[in-house]
Amino acid sequence: MKVKQAASQVSETTSPDKSAAMAAKRILARLYDPILSELGRVEERYKAELSSDDPYIATLLEYIEDYSGKKLRPALLLLAGKACGKVTQDHIVLGAVAEMLHTATLVHDDILDEALLRRKRASINALAGNEVSVLLGDHIFSHAFEVSLTLSTTEGAKQFSRAMAVTCLGEVMQVNNRNNFELSEEKYLKIIDGKTAELYATSARLGAHYAGAKPEVCDAFYAYGMQLGRAFQIMDDLLDLLGEEALVGKTLGSDVEKGKPTLPLIHFLAHADAKQKALALTAVKAGAKGHDELVKLLHSKESFKYAAAKARGYIDSAKQGLAVLGENAIRPLFEEIADFVLSREL
Amino acid sequence: MKVKQAASQVSETTSPDKSAAMAAKRILARLYDPILSELGRVEERYKAELSSDDPYIATLLEYIEDYSGKKLRPALLLLAGKACGKVTQDHIVLGAVAEMLHTATLVHDDILDEALLRRKRASINALAGNEVSVLLGDHIFSHAFEVSLTLSTTEGAKQFSRAMAVTCLGEVMQVNNRNNFELSEEKYLKIIDGKTAELYATSARLGAHYAGAKPEVCDAFYAYGMQLGRAFQIMDDLLDLLGEEALVGKTLGSDVEKGKPTLPLIHFLAHADAKQKALALTAVKAGAKGHDELVKLLHSKESFKYAAAKARGYIDSAKQGLAVLGENAIRPLFEEIADFVLSREL
Numbered sequence: 095m096k097v098k099q100a101a102s103q104v105s106e107t108t109s110p111d112k113s114a115a116m117a118a119k120r121i122l123a124r125l126y127d128p129i130l131s132e133l134g135r136v137e138e139r140y141k142a143e144l145s146s147d148d149p150y151i152a153t154l155l156e157y158i159e160d161y162s163g164k165k166l167r168p169a170l171l172l173l174a175g176k177a178c179g180k181v182t183q184d185h186i187v188l189g190a191v192a193e194m195l196h197t198a199t200l201v202h203d204d205i206l207d208e209a210l211l212r213r214k215r216a217s218i219n220a221l222a223g224n225e226v227s228v229l230l231g232d233h234i235f236s237h238a239f240e241v242s243l244t245l246s247t248t249e250g251a252k253q254f255s256r257a258m259a260v261t262c263l264g265e266v267m268q269v270n271n272r273n274n275f276e277l278s279e280e281k282y283l284k285i286i287d288g289k290t291a292e293l294y295a296t297s298a299r300l301g302a303h304y305a306g307a308k309p310e311v312c313d314a315f316y317a318y319g320m321q322l323g324r325a326f327q328i329m330d331d332l333l334d335l336l337g338e339e340a341l342v343g344k345t346l347g348s349d350v351e352k353g354k355p356t357l358p359l360i361h362f363l364a365h366a367d368a369k370q371k372a373l374a375l376t377a378v379k380a381g382a383k384g385h386d387e388l389v390k391l392l393h394s395k396e397s398f399k400y401a402a403a404k405a406r407g408y409i410d411s412a413k414q415g416l417a418v419l420g421e422n423a424i425r426p427l428f429e430e431i432a433d434f435v436l437s438r439e440l
Numbered sequence: 441m442k443v444k445q446a447a448s449q450v451s452e453t454t455s456p457d458k459s460a461a462m463a464a465k466r467i468l469a470r471l472y473d474p475i476l477s478e479l480g481r482v483e484e485r486y487k488a489e490l491s492s493d494d495p496y497i498a499t500l501l502e503y504i505e506d507y508s509g510k511k512l513r514p515a516l517l518l519l520a521g522k523a524c525g526k527v528t529q530d531h532i533v534l535g536a537v538a539e540m541l542h543t544a545t546l547v548h549d550d551i552l553d554e555a556l557l558r559r560k561r562a563s564i565n566a567l568a569g570n571e572v573s574v575l576l577g578d579h580i581f582s583h584a585f586e587v588s589l590t591l592s593t594t595e596g597a598k599q600f601s602r603a604m605a606v607t608c609l610g611e612v613m614q615v616n617n618r619n620n621f622e623l624s625e626e627k628y629l630k631i632i633d634g635k636t637a638e639l640y641a642t643s644a645r646l647g648a649h650y651a652g653a654k655p656e657v658c659d660a661f662y663a664y665g666m667q668l669g670r671a672f673q674i675m676d677d678l679l680d681l682l683g684e685e686a687l688v689g690k691t692l693g694s695d696v697e698k699g700k701p702t703l704p705l706i707h708f709l710a711h712a713d714a715k716q717k718a719l720a721l722t723a724v725k726a727g728a729k730g731h732d733e734l735v736k737l738l739h740s741k742e743s744f745k746y747a748a749a750k751a752r753g754y755i756d757s758a759k760q761g762l763a764v765l766g767e768n769a770i771r772p773l774f775e776e777i778a779d780f781v782l783s784r785e786l
Contacts, residue, residue: 150616151609202574225615228548228574232581233608239585240601243594251597255586262579263497269571270496 121434122164125427129172132181136168136189143190143241144197144234154230161200167192167297170322170431174301174315177424184304187241188250192297194238195258199293201231203265250300257296264288273353275375279360283324290330291323298322314418318428321412325405326435331356332401335389350388351381357404358397359388365395402436409436467780468510471773475518478527482514482535489536489587490543490580500576507546513538513643516668516777520647520661523770530591530650537596538643540584541604545639547577549611596646603642610634619699621721625706629670636676637669644668660764664774667758671751672781677702678747681735696734697727703750704743705734711741748782755782 126133144155168189175181204217205227219227235258242251268285271277298319302312334349335358349356355363359378363371374391377384392398409432419425472479490501514535521527550563551573565573581604588597614631617623644665648658680695681704695702701709705724709717720737723730738744755778765771 146609148609148613151612154612199578202578205570205574223615224551224570226612228551228577229608229612229615231574231578232545232548233605233612235578235581236601236604236608240598240605243598243601248589248594248597251594252586252589255582255589258582259579259586262575262582263492263494266497266500266572266575266579267494269569269575 118434118437121430121437125430125434126165126169128176128424128427129169129181132172132186133165133168133189135186136165136172136193139186139190140193143194143237151230154226158197158201158230158234161197165189165193166326166431167196167293170294170319171297171301173424173427173431174298174307175305177305177419177422177428178302178307178311179305182304184245184247184250185301187245188297188300188304191238191242191250191254192293192300194234194241195254196293198231198234198238199258199261201227201234205231245304249303253296253300253303257292260288260292264290264292268354271355275355275359275363275378277355277360279357279364282355282357282360286324286327287320290327291320294323294326295319311418314415317415318412318432321408321415322432322435325408325412325432328357328401328405328408329435332358332398332405335385335392336398350378353378357401358392361400362392362395362397365397366391370394406436409433464780464783467776467783471776471780472511472515474522474770474773475515475527478518478532479511479514479535481532482511482518482539485532485536486539489540489583497576500572504543504547504576504580507543511535511539512672512777513542513639516640516665517643517647519770519773519777520644520653521651523651523765523768523774524648524653524657525651528650530593530596531647533587533591534596534643534646534650537584537588537600538639538646540580540587541600542639544577544580544584545604545607547573547580551577591650595649599642599646599649603638606634606638610636610638614700617701621701621705621709621724623701623706625703625710628701628703628706632670632673633666636673637666640669640672641665657764660761663761664758664778667754667761668778668781671754671758671778674703674747674751674754675781678704678744678751681731681738682744696724699724703747704738707746708738708741708743711743712737716740752782755779 141159144159146152146155171189171192172181172185175185201219204219205224239251239255242254245251264285264287267281268289271281271285295316296319299312299316302315307315331349334356350359359374362374366374370391374388377388377391380387412432413429416425416428487505490505492498492501517535517538518527518531521531547565550565551570585597585601588600591597610631610633613627614635617627617631641662642665645658645662648661653661677695680702696705705720708720712720716737720734723734723737726733758778759775762771762774
C-alpha cells in the first residue's frame with residue numbers, strides 16, 4: 095500500500111505505484127534545480143570525507159556513502175542560503191557535514207533497529223557486524239565535527255554538535271518508551287522533535303545564518319525545519335505501517351513490531367474501547383502476522399487520517415512561518431518541499 | 441596473578457595483592473597533588489555536563505559518570521599546562537572534554553566487548569541494553585564537542601575531533617583483525633596508537649598549547665603521550681592475560697578469547713614452532729578453560745617479558761623526549777607517571 099498525498103487521500107488502495115515514486119523524483123529534481131551545482135559540490139565533498147587510505151575502511155565507507163538518499167538536509171541548507179543571500183563555500187562544507195551526521199545516525203539506527211536492509215541493500219551492520227557499525231558511526235560523527243571546524247566561523251560546529259546531542263537524547267527517550275503503549279502524543283512529539291526534526295531545523299537555520307540573514311529570519315527557518323521534520327517523521331511512521339517494502343527499501347512494520355508506538359497507534363489507543371485496545375495490542379504482538387488486522391483496526395478509528403492531518407497541520411504552519419521572508423524568489427520552493435513531504439513515496 | 445612492576449618482575453606469582461592497589465592509589469595521589477584543586481574543578485565540570493532534566497536520562501548519565509577512573513587524560517593535560525605556564529579555565533574545560541570523550545568510548549567499547557562488568561559494577565549495556573549504550577555514547581560524544589566549542593580558541597575542538605576520528609579507525613582495524621593470528625607487531629602497534637595513544641597524546645599536547653608553549657614543546661608532549669599510551673595499552677593487554685578479575689574489575693582474558701591478538705601472543709606466535717603454535721591456538725579457542733595453558737605457553741617463550749620490555753622501552757623514550765623542557769619543576773612528575781604505567785595494579 096502506498097502513501098501518496100496521504101494527508102487528503104489515506105485509503106485502503108493496495109497496488110504499489112512505481113510511477114508515483116518516479117514522479118516524486120521528478121518533483122525533487124525540479125525543487126533542487128536552483129541549487130543543482132552546489133548540491134553536486136556537497137556530494138563531492140561528502141564523498142571525499144568518507145574515504146580512507148586503509149583499503150578495508152575505504153570499502154566500508156564507500157558502501158556507507160550510499161546511505162545518503164534524497165539529501166533533504168543539505169538541500170534545505172543550500173536553499174535557505176540562496177533565499178537569504180549567497181551560497182558560499184561555507185554552505186558546501188555545512189551541507190557535507192549535515193549529510194555526514196545524518197549518515198552516522200543511520201548507521202547507528204540500523205544497529206538499534208536490527209535492520210537488514212537500507213535503501214534496498216544490506217545494511218552495514220548486516221554486512222560487517224554491529225561492532226564495525228558502532229565504530230564507523232563514531233568515526234563519521236567525529237570526522238563530521240572535524241570538518242565543521244574548517245568553516246569560517248564556529249557557529250556551524252556549535253549548532254551541529256548541539257543538534258546531535260539533542261537528537262541522541264530523543265532516541266534514548268524513544269528506546270525508554272519501547273513497549274510503552276500508554277505513550278502520550280505530547281511525549282511522542284518530543285521524541286520525534288529530537289530524533290528527526292532537530293537536524294532539519296538546524297540545517298535550515300545554518301543555511302540562512304551563513305548567508306548573513308537576520309536572527310529572526312534564521313529563527314523562522316529553524317521553525318520551518320522543526321515543523322517539516324515533525325511532518326516528515328509522522329509520514330515516515332505512516333509509511334512504516336502502510337508502505338510497500340519494495341518501495342520503502344527497509345523492513346516493513348518494524349517500528350510498531352519493535353514496540354515503538356507511533357502516532358496512528360497512539361491515536362487509536364486513546365480512542366478505542368478496552369476490547370478494541372486488546373485486539374490492537376494482540377495484533378502488535380503478533381508481528382507481521384497481525385499487520386493486516388492492525389491496519390484494519392487503525393482505519394476503523396481513522397487513526398491514519400488523524401496522523402496525516404496532523405502532519406498537514408505542521409506543513410501549513412511551516413509554510414506560514416516563512417512569511418517573514420516577504421517577496422522572495424526561493425520561498426515558493428520551500429512551500430513545495432513542505433507539500434512534497436506530505437506526498438512522499440520515497 | 442597481578443602485574444606489578446611487570447617490566448622487571450614478570451613472574452608466575454598468583455596471589456592478588458590489594459595493598460599494591462592501594463599503594464598505586466597513593467602514588468597517583470602524590471603525582472596529582474600539584475593539580476588537585478584543578479582536577480576537582482574538571483570533575484565538577486564533567487559531572488555537570490553529564491546531567492539531564494529528564495529523570496531517566498539523568499539516572500543513566502549519573503551511572504556512567506563512574507566510568508571515569510584514574511583521570512589520567514585530564515591529569516596529563518593539567519600537568520602539561522602547569523609545566524608550560526599557567527593552568528587556565530580553558531584547561532578545566534579541556535580536561536572535562538577529554539574525560540567525556542574517554543567515557544563515551546568506554547560506553548561503546550563495552551558493547552563491542554559484550555563486557556558485563558566495568559569498574560566492578562554492571563556495565564551500562566548490561567544494565568540498559570545495547571541500544572541505550574549506542575545512543576548515550578553518541579550523546580556524550582556530541583555534547584563533548586559542543587563543550588569544546590566554549591574554549592577561547594578552536595584548537596581544542598579541532599584536535600579532539602581529529603583524535604576521536606583516528607581513535608575510531610584504530611578500533612575498526614582491531615575488529616577487522618579479530619581472529620587474525622598472523623597480525624604483525626607493526627600493525628598491532630598501529631591499532632593501539634589509534635585506539636589508545638592518540639587521546640593521551642592529544643590531551644598532553646593541548647595542555648601545553650593552552651599554556652602558550654612553543655610548537656616544539658607541544659609536539660614533545662604529543663610524543664610523550666603517544667609513547668605513554670602505547671605502554672599503557674601493552675600493560676593493559678598484559679593485565680588482560682595475567683590480571684586478577686577482582687582487581688581489574690572487568691571480565692578476564694576477554695581480549696584474547698574474543699580473538700584480539702595482543703603483543704604477548706603475537707610475540708609467541710612469531711617465535712614458536714608449528715606444534716607450539718597449534719597448542720596456543722587451541723588454548724585460545726578453548727576460552728577460559730585454556731587460559732592457564734596459554735599463559736604457561738607464553739611464559740615458555742618469555743613473551744610476557746618481551747611485551748613488558750617493549751612497554752619499558754616506550755616509557756624510557758617518553759621520558760627522554762621531555763628533555764626539551766630543560767629545568768622544570770613539573771617534569772619529574774611526568775617521569776613518575778611514565779614509571780607508574782609500568783607498575784600498574786589498577
